[in-house]
Amino acid sequence: MSEPGPSTSTSGAIDHTSLKKDISSCKDFLQKCVTSCPASQRAKATSVVQELIDGKIEPEMLQAKLDVTVCEDHHLPLLKKTLPAIRHLLLYHEIKIKGITAPSVHVFKKHKFTCWSSELQGSRQVPAKTKQHENQVLKAMGKFLNNEEYSDIDVRVGKKVFKCHKIVLAASSSYFQALFSSGMSEVQDGMVELAALDEKEFKNILKVMYTGKCVLNKKNILDLLYSASYLQISFLEKDCIQFIENHMGEFSDTEHFELLKLSNDLDIHEISSRLLYWISCQFQNVRELEIFVQILTYKNLMELLDFPLNVSSEDDICNSLLNWIEFDEENRKQHGKTLISKLNYLALTEKYMKEVFLCHPVIQNDAGLQDVTSKCLEYIARPGRQWEYIGEDKSSHRVGHRYVDVMAVCYPTSILFTEFSRLFDGCDYSGQYTMIRESRNDKLKNLKRRPESIAACNLSRSEIVLSTGTQLFYFNGDTCTWSSGPMHSAPSTNNCLLYDPDLHSIYSVVVGKEKVLIEKCTSYSDSMEVLYSENARKEIVQNRTCAYLIGENIYMIKPYTTDASQKKHATIVRFNVITKSLENVQDTDLPFLCSVAVPHKDMVFIVDKEGVNILKVSNNGTLIEQHGKIGGYCHYDMWASRMGDDFGACIYNGRLILVRGKKTVSQHVLAFDLDAHVTREIPNIESKVDAAVSLKMTIYLDRG
Structure with a gap:
């Protein structure tokens, strides 16, 4: 384990x-x-x-x-x-x-x-310590600070003239070294003017140049960093940067943003990146500050959106981006398309998407965002299919969100949730553990006999319905609560659940060699209607039912029969939910026993009982062909003893994810790339030895 x-x-x-x-x-x-x-x-x-x-x-x-x-x-x-x-x-x-x-x-x-x-984070004390001049001659020059003896250059700063020594200034500052070597008339006349600094700043920097000593603190760090950068005093600039890095998080919110502005102005990327990382950690707290929209540049925002923002929802990120554009719309609206492209807009709540995002002038007036608005309108128009968008395009929720995209592995008495954003990180395992919550079905606590099978399907992005073979149960991901549904009319062990969002109908399908039982109910209704029954109480189905819904037709795979030539055949059966007619479509020798059908947008993929063969179903539901085979990584040639009959499967980001069932020997989860046909293992997934159905959904996570 x-x-x-x-x-x-x-x-x-x-x-x-x-x-x-x-x-x-x-x-x-x-x-x-x-x-x-x-x-x-x-x-x-x-x-x-x-x-x-x-x-x-x-x-x-x-x-x-x-x-x-x-x-x-x-x-x-x-x-x-x-x-x-x-x-x-x-x-x-x-x-x-x-x-x-x-x-x-x-x-x-x-x-x-x-x-x-x-x-x-514990408290930390890092001493502010500047680098000492190693040149003993320069150390001795400290006595000439504010001393006109041997002075050979006057520096005017504001209204004050400082009597200085070229050798000291040039030894410390590349700016003065270049100035004194330029042959400019001002240098020849013995008077140079420094307009970029004020009197206080230059007085402090003179002390550093003459003595090599300076006490860095949060009050003077901005002025010293600016002066050191402008005058090109490299040792002091490095010490200032080190001080900021050591004390990151100890400044006030305003001071952090002022440091970011200065690092932008001075083009000190190592500091700006550290500050942007700090902002990403504090995003929920600082995103509404006026200084946030004032200071951050377009370049800052693009880099910030690459970090794992600590934020409650994508709505908050979207609001921050729109507010940033509105603050200086004339100059910033040109960046709308590229910024919104970094937004996970399909992870916006439906209410926010309808009432704010699609109605916002920045979105409506940008012709370059038509693809985004079209995708959002398509998403809104499919309320019962929105779960399909999880893992597609940019629909994943970010680390830190209250609403989290998860793989919900359903067991007979509980659901185990795995956060997708931690499960996958590009092509490499991110190194973070993935199991975030288990929700037990409290409605089953008084049962004398534990259910042995499980069927489940999505009702919406945050709702699923489950069947234990005797009764339906609903799980709501927004509230993370269970509720009871109707009882089955006949034993429905090893059934399959399907949902038609257009008719708001849930179908329970059980198919055996002689038995066919199809029941129907609407979401959260009190009873189930029998649509078709054949030997419903005579046969106990031993193997999982494989069925899928295309349009108004339910397609079922009846278990193998053997003909006179000893060749096995599986029969594809079609049931029309309107006419309630049942007909055999065709016989096939493809491997179907105990298969799992996985719907994906307008397609259906089928995984055979060993978890080896991946089959693809055509749009008309009858033509089934080989799509791929588990392999290409380690030893995936003996899956009859590895995956078992009761594994779960779902599709996320173009990968078919297989989760172990009760007969599984391997403790790993597999991910099969549907395009590249490459298989890889995903370690560190908490799993159980039970029948499993795998779905994807969004749940509300109280992060404490």
């Missing part, structure tokens, strides 16, 4: 005490990797651990790279869980690993990190 994620309460809040302990354990482990190896290998070990921190290698590669056995069984999953937090704390100088430097802030664009509570 894979290690669990960060300890959570039933509300989804993170157990920071447990997390701190895990971080400390893994920090000590990484330090041991560096210090416990022989001296001849220490440089290599340090380099390998640094690559891990920088996101260049995954934790699984650590032991092979070090060429020694350093990873005990429990270390690897724990390291995967805590690695994002360790990177974050190294970046903020809250922990240290000897020989290891903090990662670049850009690592957080690839390896998403949810900014947890400030309880995770």
Whole structure:
């Protein structure tokens, strides 16, 4: 069994005490990797651990790279869980690993990190310490500060004239060195004017140039950084940057934005990126500040949207972008298309999409956004099909949202949720644990016998209906609550649930060799209507029913029969829900027994019982052809003993995800790329040994 994620309460809040302990354990482990190896290998070990921190290698590669056995069984999953937090704390100088430097802030664009509570961050005291001049001659020049003796140049700043020494100014400042070498008449006359600084700023910078000493603090850092950058005093500029990095998060909100403006003006990208990362962590708190729309540039916003914003909903991000454009619409409206393209607009709430987004002048007046508005109108027009857009285009919710896109793995008595944004991060596993919540069906707590089968389907983006074979139950992702539905008219073990959003009808289908039972009810109704019944109580269906809905027709796969030549045949049967007529369409020798049908937009994919063959259904529902085969990664040639009969499947971002059932030996989840036909394993998924149905939906997550 894979290690669990960060300890959570039933509300989804993170157990920071447990997390701190895990971080400390893994920090000590990484330090041991560096210090416990022989001296001849220490440089290599340090380099390998640094690559891990920088996101260049995954934790699984650590032991092979070090060429020694350093990873005990429990270390690897724990390291995967805590690695994002360790990177974050190294970046903020809250922990240290000897020989290891903090990662670049850009690592957080690839390896998403949810900014947890400030309880995770301890207090820190980093002394402000400027670099001393190593030139002993220059140290001795401190006595000439404010001393006219030997002065050979006057510097006018505002109304005041400072008596200075060329050798001191030129030795410290590349600006003055170039000025004194230029041969300009002002230099020849012994008087230069400095209009870019005021008297106080120049007085402070003179002290640094003459003595090499300066006490950096939050009050003077802006002035000193500006002066050091303008006068090209490199050692002071580096010290100022280091001070800002060490004290990031200790400034006020306004000071952070003022630092961002200064770093933009001075083109100091290393500071602006750190500040943008801080803004991403504090986005929910600072997005409505007026200084937010005043200071941030278009370039800042584009970079900010690459970070995992700590925000409650995509509505809030959209509001921030629209407010930013409106603040200076004449000059900023040209950026509307590219900014909105970074927005996950299909993750907007339907109410906000209708009443704000599509009605906003910035959206309506930009011809370049017609594709976006068309997609939104299409999405709104399909209320019962909006779950299909999860994982398509830019519909995924961001890390930090209250509303989260999840893979809902339904078991007979509970649902296990896995957050898609943590499950996939580009092409690489992100290193974060994925199981975020389990919701148990409290309506079943008084049952004497535990249900053995499960069927489920989507009703909307945030609602699903489940069947235990005897009764329907509803789960609402907005409230994370269960409610009871009608009873089945006859035993419906191993049934399949289908939903028609146009007719608001739920269909329960059970098919055996001789048995056919099709029931219907509307959403949240009290009873089920029998549409078709044949040997409903005579046969107990042993295998899962495979059925799919196209238009007004339900297509069912009847189990194999054997003809005189001993060749197995499966029969495709079509039932029309309007005329209530049943007919055999065709026989086929394709593998269908215990298959799982997965609807996807206007297509249906079928996975055979071993989880090996991927079949694709044509638009008319009758032509079924081979689409692909699980393989291309590790050993996927013996799936009869690996996936079992009761696995679940759903499609996300062009990948067919297979989740283990009760007969599964493997504990991993598989992802099959429907275009590239490549299979990969997804580790660290919490799974159970039960029948499973896998769906995708959106739930409300209380992040504490």
